[in-house]
Amino acid sequence: MQTTYKKPLSVGQVAEICRVSKKTVLNWIYDGGMKAFTTYGGHYRIWPANVKKFLDTTGMDIPFDFVDDRTTHILVIDDDHDFSNILKSAILADLPDVEVSTTDDGYEGLMMIGELKPQLVILDIKMPKIDGFQVLELLKTRKLEQDVKVLVITGYLDPETKQQLSKTVADHWMDKLTDINTMIKTIASYVRSEKPMFLSEDNR
């Protein structure tokens, strides 16, 4: 009886399924051919959907049954609790099937990105301990390994900040005074499809 895969697979499991060595699977990951993420302990894990994508792309004739069990997850990293809470309410009102987590600490946010595997991180810039720019810097490597988009929503978006953001891995940025419908539509576009629908030259 064929197994139906739901949970993230280890390198060993993928090697067994594809009838190759672990080293080969690791090479696929390093080359970028197979998308993987790392656990907090530093081990690679691969979502079944990404294994299937790889098999289809490479034309490997290996039967593989899976269920895409990934919950859409958004992580909000902002030290302003009032803003995080009301933004979470706004997101859930429009996207009730999404899970939203919040944290007021950039360091905790980085850990949560590794643990929760959110599809989207909404990030503030001005925060104590570690600011948004430092988080973006530390996210550089993570973004290569994990399909996570970063939307910066900041209380002050002057030309200088926009210029700085254009040099980071942030995918999009907006002011906290942005019209709420535009804000939610932008967020929804990141979690519903591969490419965001609302991009202006100025905001990325």
Added chain:
Amino acid sequence: MEPGGPEKQADDAAKKLENLKNGIREISHEINNPLGIIRMAVYFLQTTHPSEEKRTEYFKVIDEGLGRIEQSLQLLKALRENPSTVFPKFPLQR
């Protein structure tokens, strides 16, 4: 002859200007945050039918936001009166 001379005076003026610019930037940020929250709360009050509990929560958030804006405006006043004002650590205590 004035202490420090023209060069020091120019340097002091530049520092005051930089302090002023930074202060305005910080205060703008501190005003924008609660303004954004107030806008969202008003949006929810206008477009959804929140429960009594939620309505109280939104009004509380609006009230607190207005308080934060008031604090920031006090700082702006201080900045106007003395461009060398040393700013408290942001975010302001709530």
